[in-house]
Amino acid sequence: MWNIFKMKNLGIFAGGVLFGTAGVKLLSSKDAKKVYTHCTAAVLRAKECVMDTVTSVQENAEDILAEAKQINEEREAKEAELEFANEDASEEAGE
Helix, strand or coil, rough: HHHHHHHHHHHHHHHHHHHHHHHHHCCHHHHHHHHHHHHHHHHHHHHHHHHHHHHHHHHHHHHHHHHHHHHHHHHHHHHHHHHHHHHHHHHHHHH
């Protein structure tokens, strides 16, 4: 019985070596390299498309940030102007 398990394990090992060797041969063939090249080219095209989109989104975000800062500055200026006007009015009323 122990001998049967050894033979079974030996058979599984030999099959693994056979499939591994065949796999390496298959993966290093000219056709496989051609497929790898085409897949890599497709990935690079996709990357370029994604980077264009990211750049566009980043530019829009920068524009939004600049406009928001400008709105806040204008708001602060109006508040300061109103505060100054209120101070002048209270000084005049106090005189």
